[in-house]
Amino acid sequence: xxxPIRILTAVPICDGHDSAIxxxxxxxxxxxxxxxxxxxxxxxxxxxxxxxxxDVAAIGISSYNGGHIDFFADVVSQLKKKGANDIAVxxxxxxxxxxxxxxxxxxxxxxxxxxxGTSLTEMAEYVKKHYGKKKKRRMKSKPDLVLARKLTELEExxxxxxxxxxxxxxxxxxxxxxxxxPGGAGKTTxxxxxxxxFLQRDRKTRIAVLSHDPSVIGEGALLGDRATMINSQDDRxxxxxxxxxxxxxxxxxxxxxxxxxxxxxxxxxxxxETVGTGQEALPFRNKLxxxxxxxxxxxxxxxxxxxxxxxxxxxxxxxVNKTDLERAKAALSEIQQRLTQNKRKQEIxxxxxxxxxxxxxxxxxxxxxxxxx
Numbered sequence: 420x421x422x423p424i425r426i427l428t429a430v431p432i433c434d435g436h437d438s439a440i441x442x443x444x445x446x447x448x449x450x451x452x453x454x455x456x457x458x459x460x461x462x463x464x465x466x467x468x469x470x471x472x473x474d475v476a477a478i479g480i481s482s483y484n485g486g487h488i489d490f491f492a493d494v495v496s497q498l499k500k501k502g503a504n505d506i507a508v509x510x511x512x513x514x515x516x517x518x519x520x521x522x523x524x525x526x527x528x529x530x531x532x533x534x535x536g537t538s539l540t541e542m543a544e545y546v547k548k549h550y551g552k553k554k555k556r557r558m559k560s561k562p563d564l565v566l567a568r569k570l571t572e573l574e575e576x577x578x579x580x581x582x583x584x585x586x587x588x589x590x591x592x593x594x595x596x597x598x599x600x601p602g603g604a605g606k607t608t609x610x611x612x613x614x615x616x617f618l619q620r621d622r623k624t625r626i627a628v629l630s631h632d633p634s635v636i637g638e639g640a641l642l643g644d645r646a647t648m649i650n651s652q653d654d655r656x657x658x659x660x661x662x663x664x665x666x667x668x669x670x671x672x673x674x675x676x677x678x679x680x681x682x683x684x685x686x687x688x689x690x691x692e693t694v695g696t697g698q699e700a701l702p703f704r705n706k707l708x709x710x711x712x713x714x715x716x717x718x719x720x721x722x723x724x725x726x727x728x729x730x731x732x733x734x735x736x737x738x739v740n741k742t743d744l745e746r747a748k749a750a751l752s753e754i755q756q757r758l759t760q761n762k763r764k765q766e767i768x769x770x771x772x773x774x775x776x777x778x779x780x781x782x783x784x785x786x787x788x789x790x791x792x
Contacts, residue, residue: 422578423453423639423662424551427470428479430459431490439513440481446539448639452546455660458646463490465652467497469645470506472657474567476550477530480510487516488523495528502561507550511537563657566684570659570677577673578664591682593627593689596787597708599669599730602695604714605740607644609772609780610690615650616784617688627657627686629678631670631694634662644692657686669693669702678707698727710787716741717750725757732761736786742769742779 426447428440437459444454455473457466470478480491491508498506511533516524521532530549533542598606610628617624628651634640642660645651651658659681661671670693671677681689693702703711713734725731737758739751751769758765766786770779 422575423451423634423664424546425453425455425473425475426477426479426546426550427455427457427466427473427475428481429457429461429466429469430481431484431486432460432462433486434482434484435459436481436483439483439511440479443479443481443539443542444641446543447546448641450540450543450547450639452543452639453634453642453662454639455642456646462652463493463497466494467501467503468563468652468654469658470498471501471503471561471563472567472659473642474571475506477507477509477546479546480508482510482512483515485515487512488520488527491524491529492527499528502564509533509545511542566657566680567659569680573676573680574661574671574673577671577676591679593682593684593686594710595678595682595689595691595708597691597693597703597711598714599693599696599700599702599711600714600738601697601716601719604695604716605772606692606695606714607647609714609738609740609770609783610692611648611650612772612777612780613690613784613787614648614653614656616781617788618650618653618655620788621687624688625655625657625686626651627681627684627689628659629674629681629689629691630658630660631674631692632660632662633694635665640664657681663694669696669700675705675707696730698724699729701729701733703733710735712736712738712783712787714738714740715750715754717744717746719750722753725753731757734765736766736768736783738768738770738779738783740770740772743771743774 428444430437430440444456447454457469495508498504507530509531513535516532524532598610600606614626617626630644632640632642640662644660663671666672678691711734713730737754739754755767758767768779768783771777772780
């Protein structure tokens with residue numbers, strides 16, 4: 420089966436207009452395209468870094484605040500400097516970008532500009548026609564680009580159910596931490612806060628994040644975790660978004676091989692985040708991770724629901740996030756009682772990940788790093 424087209428979409432710095440790009444993203448997904456959404460208010464360096472790490476075919480930029488001629492040109496220029504000039508750039512801006520502007524932008528290397536009145540279907544068909552064919556791309560010398568394209572090869576091998584030699588997980592050089600939990604518990608925000616602490620503690624620390632979002636076979640996907648990763652926009656952080664591509668359980672068919680590669684690529688920590696999971700999910704089998712973190716929120720329902728969540732039996736650390744909510748105190752007590760029944764060493768941590776310098780996130784960070792300090 421041919422792999423889906425992967426593109427990255429973003430809104431430039433000083434531009435908070437995201438209604439148009441959100442609508443376009445959904446249309447692309449309906450046409451079977453995997454969209455890595457970077458969010459709004461993004462610098463050129465953020466966009467280029469993300470496009471390279473995600474190994475996308477093209478970047479789509481939605482610009483409504485002016486300055487588009489220079490901004491688009493800078494994206495094209497930075498891609499070329501990074502050895503990724505085979506990543507195309509296209510975009511639009513309603514009535515903001517004139518036809519004369521578009522001519523100048525195309526002269527500077529932009530593929531296409533869509534104007535007001537262009538149908539969503541026309542945009543999607545353009546992407547499918549121009550970026551659907553696999554290009555022959557030389558392996559570059561830039562480390563992030565080399566790693567990104569090796570990860571793509573592993574995804575392609577998994578899609579074809581081909582055997583691919585991967586490093587032995589028992590001899591990995593990175594500590595691998597797995598995060599799972601229901602959708603909306605705040606896993607991505609929590610990971611981003613932990614990344615900030617990694618970066619601040621040691622200026623040499625390098626982190627990889629492998630993030631998952633749901634999709635079905637042959638369909639598109641919105642890979643949106645980057646949009647909420649603020650602190651992770653850093654050259655010492657390598658982030659890759661993966662669609663599940665029809666596999667149940669919260670991970671992708673290529674996760675194990677991609678994780679093994681990342682764990683042997685010189686990172687100090689590799690963080691893997693699953694799709695929002697339910698009661699039955701046990702995503703981290705076969706010694707996939709060194710440490711498992713289950714993230715929950717206080718509103719899980721009746722106490723009986725806790726007996727059904729199998730991850731509570733195997734998680735090393737249980738994080739109750741959003742403990743600023745009214746039911747948090749009762750939830751912490753109920754979950755603690757549930758963990759006591761397991762009769763094994765498990766930690767429980769209360770956090771408010773969205774809160775700056777949250778002491779609970781500090782506590783979680785110490786638990787994760789204590790074996791490595």
